[in-house]
Amino acid sequence: xxxxxxxxxxxxxxxxxxxxxxxxxxxxxxxxxxxxxxxxxxxxxxxxxxxxxxxxxxxxxxxxxxxxxxxxxxxxxxxxxxxxxxxxxxxxxxxxxxxxxxxxxxxxxxxxxxxxxxxxxxxxxxxxxxxxxxxxxxxxxxxxxxxxxxxxxxxxxxxxxxxxxxxxxxxxxxxxxxxxxxxxxxxxxxxxxxxxxxxxxxxxxxxxxxxxxxxxxxxxxxxxxxxxxxxxxxxxxxxxxxxxxxxxxxxxxxxxxxxxxxxxxxxxxxxxxxxxxxxxxxxxxxxxxxxxxxxxxxxxxxxxxxxxxxxxxxxxxxxxxxxxxxxxxxxxxxxxxxxxxxxxxxxxxxxxxxxxxx
Amino acid sequence: xxxxxxxxxxxxxxxxxxxxxxxxxxxxxxxxxxxxxxxxxxxxxxxxxxxxxxxxxxxxxxxxxxxxxxxxxxxxxxxxxxxxxxxxxxxxxxxxxxxxxxxxxxxxxxxxxxxxxxxxxxxxxxxxxxxxxxxxxxxxxxxxxxxxxxxxxxxxxxxxxxxxxxxxxxxxxxxxxxxxxxxxxxxxxxxxxxxxxxxxxxxxxxxxxxxxxxxxxxxxxxxxxxxxxxxxxxxxxxxxxxxxxxxxxxxxxxxxxxxxxxxxxxxxxxxxxxxxxxxxxxxxxxxxxxxxxxxxxxxxxxxxxxxxxxxxxxxxxxxxxxxxxxxxxxxxxxxxxxxxxxxxxxxxxxxxxxxxxx
DNA sequence: CTTCAAATTGTTATCGATATCATCTTGTCG
DNA sequence: CGACAAGATGATATCGATAACAATTTGAAG
Numbered sequence: 001x002x003x004x005x006x007x008x009x010x011x012x013x014x015x016x017x018x019x020x021x022x023x024x025x026x027x028x029x030x031x032x033x034x035x036x037x038x039x040x041x042x043x044x045x046x047x048x049x050x051x052x053x054x055x056x057x058x059x060x061x062x063x064x065x066x067x068x069x070x071x072x073x074x075x076x077x078x079x080x081x082x083x084x085x086x087x088x089x090x091x092x093x094x095x096x097x098x099x100x101x102x103x104x105x106x107x108x109x110x111x112x113x114x115x116x117x118x119x120x121x122x123x124x125x126x127x128x129x130x131x132x133x134x135x136x137x138x139x140x141x142x143x144x145x146x147x148x149x150x151x152x153x154x155x156x157x158x159x160x161x162x163x164x165x166x167x168x169x170x171x172x173x174x175x176x177x178x179x180x181x182x183x184x185x186x187x188x189x190x191x192x193x194x195x196x197x198x199x200x201x202x203x204x205x206x207x208x209x210x211x212x213x214x215x216x217x218x219x220x221x222x223x224x225x226x227x228x229x230x231x232x233x234x235x236x237x238x239x240x241x242x243x244x245x246x247x248x249x250x251x252x253x254x255x256x257x258x259x260x261x262x263x264x265x266x267x268x269x270x271x272x273x274x275x276x277x278x279x280x281x282x283x284x285x286x287x288x289x290x291x292x293x294x295x296x297x298x299x300x301x302x303x304x305x306x307x308x309x310x311x312x313x314x315x316x317x318x319x320x321x322x323x324x325x326x327x328x329x330x331x332x333x334x335x336x337x338x339x340x341x342x343x344x345x346x347x348x349x350x351x352x353x354x355x356x357x358x
Numbered sequence: 359x360x361x362x363x364x365x366x367x368x369x370x371x372x373x374x375x376x377x378x379x380x381x382x383x384x385x386x387x388x389x390x391x392x393x394x395x396x397x398x399x400x401x402x403x404x405x406x407x408x409x410x411x412x413x414x415x416x417x418x419x420x421x422x423x424x425x426x427x428x429x430x431x432x433x434x435x436x437x438x439x440x441x442x443x444x445x446x447x448x449x450x451x452x453x454x455x456x457x458x459x460x461x462x463x464x465x466x467x468x469x470x471x472x473x474x475x476x477x478x479x480x481x482x483x484x485x486x487x488x489x490x491x492x493x494x495x496x497x498x499x500x501x502x503x504x505x506x507x508x509x510x511x512x513x514x515x516x517x518x519x520x521x522x523x524x525x526x527x528x529x530x531x532x533x534x535x536x537x538x539x540x541x542x543x544x545x546x547x548x549x550x551x552x553x554x555x556x557x558x559x560x561x562x563x564x565x566x567x568x569x570x571x572x573x574x575x576x577x578x579x580x581x582x583x584x585x586x587x588x589x590x591x592x593x594x595x596x597x598x599x600x601x602x603x604x605x606x607x608x609x610x611x612x613x614x615x616x617x618x619x620x621x622x623x624x625x626x627x628x629x630x631x632x633x634x635x636x637x638x639x640x641x642x643x644x645x646x647x648x649x650x651x652x653x654x655x656x657x658x659x660x661x662x663x664x665x666x667x668x669x670x671x672x673x674x675x676x677x678x679x680x681x682x683x684x685x686x687x688x689x690x691x692x693x694x695x696x697x698x699x700x701x702x703x704x705x706x707x708x709x710x711x712x713x714x715x716x
Numbered sequence: 717c718t719t720c721a722a723a724t725t726g727t728t729a730t731c732g733a734t735a736t737c738a739t740c741t742t743g744t745c746g
Numbered sequence: 747c748g749a750c751a752a753g754a755t756g757a758t759a760t761c762g763a764t765a766a767c768a769a770t771t772t773g774a775a776g
Contacts, residue, residue, distance in 0.1 A: 067489040069732035131425040241658040300599040427762035
């Protein structure tokens with residue numbers, strides 16, 4: 001019944017993939033493979049005329065450079081590895097974009113992985129990445145398994161840790177103190193007269209930045225003599241918008257007189273605010289809420305959310321830039337800490353003068 | 359002044375990166391390199407005892423497999439390339455996650471790139487990706503430059519186009535009709551009694567899924583005899599939340615009696631709703647709004663947003679699964695179209711019975 | 717005690733580019 | 747005009763693993 005005669009035009013013919021090599025391009029042009037190789041790099045010495053002829057042949061034949069072969073002999077993979085906790089989080093995808101942009105036109109390509117906030121997953125990924133012999137690696141945070149650290153050091157490539165200030169950096173750092181940033185937010189709000197502070201975050205273990213924010217909160221509230229903060233832990237980090245909503249409900253059940261609630265991220269803050277609105281409470285009139293991260297949503301939603309703006313994109317961009325520096329200067333730069341900025345963005349959700357809308 | 363005697367403990371010593379090779383591991387254990395190579399693959403025939411000894415040596419020496427060398431000789435790169443328009447968009451990052459998950463434990467790694475909704479950027483990226491000799495490639499959408507198509511066909515690897523149903527597929531497709539999905543939404547809302555439809559989208563050219571949604575809207579509104587839709591184009595796609603807000607303002611200025619506004623995505627719908635709220639209009643009492651994509655925000659915000667739920671994660675997962683199939687069956691599978699589901703999710707933002715809150 | 721198949725390990729060639737050094741032009745300058 | 751530097755190109759070895767085939771060992775069956 002099968003009609004073998006049907007036109008198999010578009011079908012993938014195995015033979016189609018004529019493995020074209022540089023040597024064949026070279027033969028076609030009448031030069032050596034080495035010259036073709038040179039023609040692909042701008043620095044190399046090939047006469048303009050030859051390069052032009054070669055490029056025409058490349059076009060005509062449809063040759064595509066094979067970097068896996070190239071990187072073996074040149075001992076340069078052309079990869080930069082980057083690990084982020086999650087890519088569905090726009091803070092981190094902004095960071096990834098910053099890295100991609102910084103690597104533009106450098107001949108380096110980003111090899112991206114998601115750790116899912118897990119140090120074990122990170123360890124696995126680090127090994128998987130190192131097998132590709134990246135020329136540098138960018139990590140999120142400073143908590144790694146012992147084996148991960150060992151592999152990184154042994155790899156002998158520059159490492160940049162981001163988004164935090166690790167106590168014991170492996171190499172370079174591009175980030176900020178999450179604890180101090182949260183502290184600043186607490187002080188700012190306390191300066192506006194708030195006294196009864198609540199906090200919503202995930203159950204602590206996995207998300208180190210989250211726990212740093214939490215401890216910054218706790219420490220500062222106590223320093224200000226405002227007693228122990230009212231802490232709610234809800235769900236495995238990263239906590240969702242929905243969990244933010246659930247969390248604020250339990251927080252207010254337990255401590256109904258809370259004046260302002262700080263959240264580990266804008267996403268949970270947003271969920272919290274929406275849940276309050278839905279329950280007929282007005283933010284900030286009845287309860288003030290603040291987030292962390294300055295996600296797009298926070299400047300758009302109603303009421304707009306007070307938050308800490310973090311230079312996510314800049315973290316990625318600078319991390320990649322530091323790496324490039326180190327690669328160029330021959331890795332002698334040593335370790336540095338590059339601090340990235342953050343700032344409190346006061347918006348409607350903590351406005352002391354009450355009702356968000358008219 | 360420089361103290362050369364300082365302990366350079368953590369500093370990157372160039373010599374640290376003792377290029378360990380398989381041969382050295384082999385010598386250490388007293389076997390051949392080939393046996394070490396075998397020990398790394400589960401299928402290969404190595405006695406358990408030998409494998410154990412080798413793995414202990416690998417651990418002791420800190421050897422990490424070099425896949426760039428491996429892929430050259432095995433002619434299998436272990437890469438799957440994937441191009442998405444943007445990674446800051448959670449719909450696409452869900453798709454990326456679906457692909458990553460599907461590739462788990464297959465020994466294949468995702469090589470991810472962002473096209474920024476540009477066919478030229480896509481062409482560049484396709485070339486960059488092909489230089490790594492991926493074993494398959496996943497694209498978003500069906501619009502590619504002529505050269506991109508040529509390169510893809512020539513590469514002789516399976517190609518999966520996603521998120522749309524291209525008229526002339528290169529190879530396999532995993533997606534749905536954006537136009538029909540939008541059409542379904544229009545019909546559903548018309549069925550609820552809405553008559554005066556508005557539409558908010560980006561200026562069309564770049565985002566092909568966006569323009570398909572737009573044309574689905576326009577066609578259906580006319581088919582239903584509701585006259586030409588009221589269309590506002592605002593900003594270069596992907597349009598932001600903020601642009602959604604600006605767009606609905608101009609739409610309502612021009613056609614104040616509009617009953618329901620459909621938006622190219624939930625993000626613009628959200629921005630539109632928030633802007634309305636801010637201006638004292640109630641959604642859906644004064645104006646109904648619907649989105650597209652069922653982003654997390656839409657089920658959390660207030661009012662909750664009516665939208666089209668798309669199986670973003672499933673698109674990624676199935677695209678990768680199709681690719682794996684094709685790779686296993688030796689590429690003979692030929693072309694197929696895998697339809698992914700979508701459904702209308704009716705929520706408060708288009709509720710005919712009025713006021714969102716009590 | 718053979719014999720032969722299966723299991724285990726080794727040897728050699730090779731993947732496709734690039735580093736390195738060698739060769740050959742060309743042109744400038746004393 | 748000779749010498750030498752700069753520019754362009756080529757020949758060969760090599761990067762570090764794996765494919766393919768060969769060799770050896772082991773064990774079960776006859």
